[in-house]
Amino acid sequence: MAINALTWESDFFSQRIGKVDLTQLHRLTPTECQAWDLVQAKIPSGDYQTLDTLSSLGFVLAEGESQLEMAVESSTRQPGIRIARPTHIPLLRELASKMFTESRFRAPWFEQSLTEQFYAQWIENAVLGTFDHQCLLSLDDRGTIAGFISLREADSTAHIGLLGVARSHRGAGVGSQLLLAAADWTRTKGLTQLHIATQLSNVAALRLYLRHGARLTTTSYWLYRKSNDSI
Ligand SMILES: CC(=O)SCCNC(=O)CCNC(=O)[C@H](O)C(C)(C)COP(=O)(O)OP(=O)(O)OC[C@H]1O[C@@H](n2cnc3c(N)ncnc32)[C@H](O)[C@@H]1OP(=O)(O)O
Ligand SMILES: Cc1cn([C@H]2C[C@H](O)[C@@H](COP(=O)(O)OP(=O)(O)O[C@H]3O[C@H](C)[C@H](N)[C@H](O)[C@H]3O)O2)c(=O)[nH]c1=O
Secondary structure, three states: OOEEEOHHHHHHHOOOEEEEOHHHHHHOOHHHHHOOOEEEEEEEOOOHHHHHHHHHOOOEEEEEEEEEEEEOOOOOOOOOEEEOOHHHHHHHHHHHHHHOOOOOOOOOOOOHHHHHHHHHHHHHHHHHOOOOOEEEEEEOOOOOEEEEEEEEEEOOEEEEEEEEEOHHHOOOOHHHHHHHHHHHHHHHOOOOEEEEEEEOOOHHHHHHHHHOOOEEEEEEEEEEEEOOOOO
């Protein structure tokens, strides 16, 4: 078998969703793909051979992704940053549901209302510590949520889950403040690397990360194949 089930995603989106195991690509057949509603593959953007193989099997481009890493040698505590609590969940859900418009979880593969719920659920899970481990908030001088960042620790490295700034607060340094708070979170955990992933199209986010010294490490493509009789 060359496709592994994505269990959480399949349950959440009520579709049979699988992901190609690239080490088993030589075994992949249209018949195996057909057993799934949606098959995903994430490939290095320079791997033209895999790109061509997957294209010939009916996969199409869904999105490009960039991975970055920030070396955290020193950091400073950011004023105005709080740990999100369950009471913040309703407002965080509302903010997150409308913010991540650049996403591979998009039409025609995913219904927009479910995509909105997906990012709402992601940030709720971050507050509860059930997926990402923590969610930090930037509060404005009235105590309103200006932005949030979620973080997790995996493989001795810190990872940013979601970063979002309320539209009314953009372009005022809140994104920078949250990124610096993430660097501080990383350092206080005794870690030295902060990993970030974002869409290749997300120039605003990429500019922010690069401005703060993040290094672009890899670029990838997400390819999807939907079965004709599904969704
Ligand atoms: C891991 C992930 O989640 S990746 C996805 C990132 N999130 C999203 O795409 C969600 C939607 N987008 C957003 O929430 C926001 O646009 C973000 C997070 C990308 C950026 O947040 P912002 O708070 O606007 O960032 P910030 O203000 O620090 O920087 C943005 C611009 O404002 C400028 N700026 C910063 N401080 C100030 C200031 N005090 N006065 C004027 N301009 C300022 C910056 O120089 C920057 O300009 P540039 O991009 O032209 O260089
Ligand atoms: C909430 C939650 C999610 N999962 C699963 C579901 C998916 O299989 C993965 C998340 O996939 P990812 O490729 O990370 O998703 P995105 O493409 O939306 O994320 C990128 O863009 C975002 C805007 C953000 N920058 C993110 O950091 C990027 O990776 O996780 C799960 O198993 N359990 C959950 O609770």
